[in-house]
Amino acid sequence: MRTIAIANQKGGCGKTTTAINLAACLATKGRRVLLVDLDPQAHATMGLGIDVEEVDQGIHAVLLGEARLVDVRRTVSTGFDIAPSTVMLSSFEQRLAGQPDRENKLMRALHDLEMDYDYVVVDCPPSIGLLTFNALRACNEAIVPIETSFFSLWGVGRLLDMLDLIREELSHEVRLKALCTMYDGRARFSREIAEDVENHFKARAYRTIIHVNVKLREAASYGQSIADYDRRARGFREYLSLAEEVITDEDEVRVEEAVQTSVPAPEKEAYGPVRVSGGILFKLEAPDAKRVAVVGDFNYWQEPIELNDDDEDGVWIAIARLDPGTYQYKFMVDDTWQPDPCNPVAVDDAHGGRNSIVVVK
Numbered sequence: 001m002r003t004i005a006i007a008n009q010k011g012g013c014g015k016t017t018t019a020i021n022l023a024a025c026l027a028t029k030g031r032r033v034l035l036v037d038l039d040p041q042a043h044a045t046m047g048l049g050i051d052v053e054e055v056d057q058g059i060h061a062v063l064l065g066e067a068r069l070v071d072v073r074r075t076v077s078t079g080f081d082i083a084p085s086t087v088m089l090s091s092f093e094q095r096l097a098g099q100p101d102r103e104n105k106l107m108r109a110l111h112d113l114e115m116d117y118d119y120v121v122v123d124c125p126p127s128i129g130l131l132t133f134n135a136l137r138a139c140n141e142a143i144v145p146i147e148t149s150f151f152s153l154w155g156v157g158r159l160l161d162m163l164d165l166i167r168e169e170l171s172h173e174v175r176l177k178a179l180c181t182m183y184d185g186r187a188r189f190s191r192e193i194a195e196d197v198e199n200h201f202k203a204r205a206y207r208t209i210i211h212v213n214v215k216l217r218e219a220a221s222y223g224q225s226i227a228d229y230d231r232r233a234r235g236f237r238e239y240l241s242l243a244e245e246v247i248t249d250e251d252e253v254r255v256e257e258a259v260q261t262s263v264p265a266p267e268k269e270a271y272g273p274v275r276v277s278g279g280i281l282f283k284l285e286a287p288d289a290k291r292v293a294v295v296g297d298f299n300y301w302q303e304p305i306e307l308n309d310d311d312e313d314g315v316w317i318a319i320a321r322l323d324p325g326t327y328q329y330k331f332m333v334d335d336t337w338q339p340d341p342c343n344p345v346a347v348d349d350a351h352g353g354r355n356s357i358v359v360v361k
Contacts, residue, residue, distance in 0.1 A: 001110075001113075001114050001115075001117055001118060001119070001120060002118065002119050002120070002140070002141065002250070003110065003119075003120045003122065003138055003139040003140055003141065004022075004119065004120070004121050004122065004139055004141045004142065004143055004246070005122045005124055005132075005135040005136055005138075005139040005141070005142040005143070005174075006018050006019040006022070006121060006122065006123050006124060006142075006143050006145065007124040007132060007135065007136065007142050007143075007144060008124075008126070008144050008145055008146070008156065009126060009127060009128050009132075010126060010147070011126035012126075012147065013145045013146065013147035013181060013182065014145045014147060014181030014182050014210060015123065015124070015126065015145050016039065016043040016044050016047060016123050017047075017181070017210075017216055017220065018143065018145045018179065018181060018210070018239075018242075019035060019044055019121050019122075019123035020035065020044055020047050020048060020123075020220070020225050021216070021219075021225050021226050021227070021235070021236075021239040022121060022143070022239060022242055022243055022246070023035040023080060023119070023121040023225075024076075024077070024080055024225030024226070024227040024228065024239075025225075025227055025236075025239045025240045025242070025243035026118075026119050026121075026243045026246065026247070027077060027078065027079040027080035027227075028227050028240065028243070029240075029243055029244070029247060030079070031079065031118040031119055031247070032079050032116065032117045032118045032119070033079060033080050033081070033117060033118065033119045033120075033121060034069075034073065034081045034082070034083065034113065034116070034117045034119070034120045034121070035048075035076075035080070035081070035082045035083070035120075035121050035122075035123065036059060036082075036083045036106070036120060036121070036122045036123065036135075037058075037059060037082060037083060037084055037085035037123050038059060038085065038089070038106070038122050038123055038124055038125060038131050038132075038134070038135050039085060039089075039123055039124065039125040039126070039131075040085065040086075040087055040088075040089040040090035040092075040125060040131075041085075041125070042058075042084065042085040042086055042087070042089075043123075044082070044085070044123040045058075045082065045084040045085050045086075046223070047220040047223065048076050048082055048223060048224070048225065049222075049223025049224060050074065050082070050084050050223070052084070052085070052086050052087070055084050055085075055086050057071065057072045058072055058083070058084045058085050058086045058088065058089065059072065059083045059084065059085050059089060060085070060086060060088040060089040060091070060092060061088075062083065062105075062106075062109045063089075063092055063096075063105040063106060063109065063134070064092070064095065064096075064105075065105075068109070068112060069083055069109050069110070069112060069113055070112065070113065070116075072084065076225070077225075077227075077228060080225075081117075089131070092130065092131060093129055093130045093131070096130065102130060102134075103130065103133050103134055103137050104134070104137060104138075105134055106122070106134040106135060106137070106138040107134070107137050107138035110138055120138075120139075122135045122138065122139060124136075128162055132162065133162065133166070136162065136163065136166055136172075136174050137166065137172060139174060140173070140174060140175060141174065141175045141176075141177070142163070142174050142175070142176045142177075143176075143177055143178075143179050143206075144156055144176060144177070144178050144179065145179050145181040145210075146178050146179065146180055146181065146193070146197055147181055147182045148180060148181075148182065148183050148184070148187075148189065148190035148191075148193035148194055156178070160176075163176065176204060177201070177204050177205065177206055177249075178197050178200075178201045178204060178205045178206065179205075179206045179208070179209075179210065179242065180193075180194050180197055180205075180206075180209045180210065181209075181210040182210065182211075182212050183209050183210060183211045183212065184211070184212050185211070194209065202323075202324070203324075203325055206242060206245050207245065208238055208241040208242040208245055209238070210235070210238050210239070210242070211234060211235075211238065213233060213234050213235035213238075215229065215230050215233035215234070215235050215236075216233070216235040218230075219233075219235075226239060227239075227240075273329075273340070273343065273358040275360075275361075276319060278319050278321070279319045279320050279321040279322060280319065280320050280321075280322050280358060280360060281317060281318075281319050282294045282305070282307060282317065282318050282319075282320060282329075282331075283307075283315065283316070283317045284307060284315070284316050284331050284333070284340070284341075285314055285315050285316075286314060286316055286331075286333050287313075287314025288314075289309075289314075289316065289333045289334055290334055291306075291332075291333075291334055292306075292307040292309070292316040292331060292332065292333050293305060293306050293307060293331070293332040294307060294318060294320070294329055294330070294331055294332070295329065295330060295332060296327050296328055296329030296330065296355075296358075297327055297328050297329075298320070298322050298323075298325075298327045298329070304332055305318050305320050306318060307331075322358075322360045323360065324360050324361060325359075325360055326357065326358075326359050326360075327357070327358050327359075327360070328347065328349075328355035328356070328357060329355065329356055329357075329358060330353075330355055330356065337353065339353070339354040339355060339356040340356035343356045343357070343358075345357040
């Protein structure tokens with residue numbers, strides 16, 4: 001089950017719109033999705049046509065240990081449920097002040113539903129506090145909607161500070177990707193901010209850009225996702241494109257989980273990929289080989305990088321310049337493909353074999 005927080009300290013950046021419509025579009029792609037409304041303003045709840053006055057037990061009851069998620073969730077459409085919010089959630093921080101384990105309440109609640117959903121999407125409040133901390137602690141991924149304005153970028157800076165704190169204090173890594181929202185291609189400033197986001201986040205920025213679209217606001221006013229309101233709208237096409245990107249990321253997430261949970265390499269000379277001056281050093285001991293090369297998704301598995309055995313001692317080496325990212329690779333030893341025997345971090349490939357992993361910071 002993938003858990004994704006939609007977070008940005010700044011309000012009005014399309015956060016709730018993204019949470020609702022990403023969840024709905026993932027469901028249209030056949031995924032089972034739970035949307036958790038973790039905002040005391042309950043905009044996601046109202047945006048899906050639920051009267052908050054009629055919600056007896058919402059997510060606040062779950063976090064306070066008064067109910068289970070399975071008891072409060074409501075069905076929105078096929079494959080799409082929501083855990084609604086009410087104003088009662090605003091008392092959460094005060095009621096749990098000073099209590100142990102208060103940052104893990106949502107994470108523990110989600111454990112009960114591990115087999116029920118493919119995705120959990122958490123709509124965070126527009127603040128950096130205990131609720132957002134709970135969301136990021138429960139999630140392994142975060143999507144940051146960035147309205148193409150200066151103040152939205154400032155909010156991202158505060159969020160990054162919180163992610164650093166979670167990493168240092170709790171040893172919990174959250175994979176972050178940026179999403180440009182409320183984009184107006186006619187405005188030069190919007191274009192400049194979108195370029196800044198692309199240059200700063202690089203592969204951590206979604207290719208999909210969410211434009212200003214009146215149909216998205218209309219859908220929310222009618223208590224519907226854009227998938228239910230108007231599938232001809234540009235907003236639907238763009239959020240469907242985002243959902244497809246998120247689904248495509250499943251392989252990358254699986255790779256990163258393998259990196260985080262892998263066992264340490266044996267204490268021997270490092271023949272695996274090593275950062276050196278000039279790039280990443282690939283090294284393989286193959287005394288009987290006549291030719292050794294390395295190939296991976298960094299060169300589209302098409303242009304092998306030749307390793308050299310200049311000292312004729314059976315140790316083949318090559319240095320490759322790789323941009324920051326996580327890559328899969330294999331060695332070609334004569335006519336045989338093989339993973340790196342001295343790199344314990346590997347995942348299954350599509351052909352029943354294994355691909356080794358190198359992470360370039």
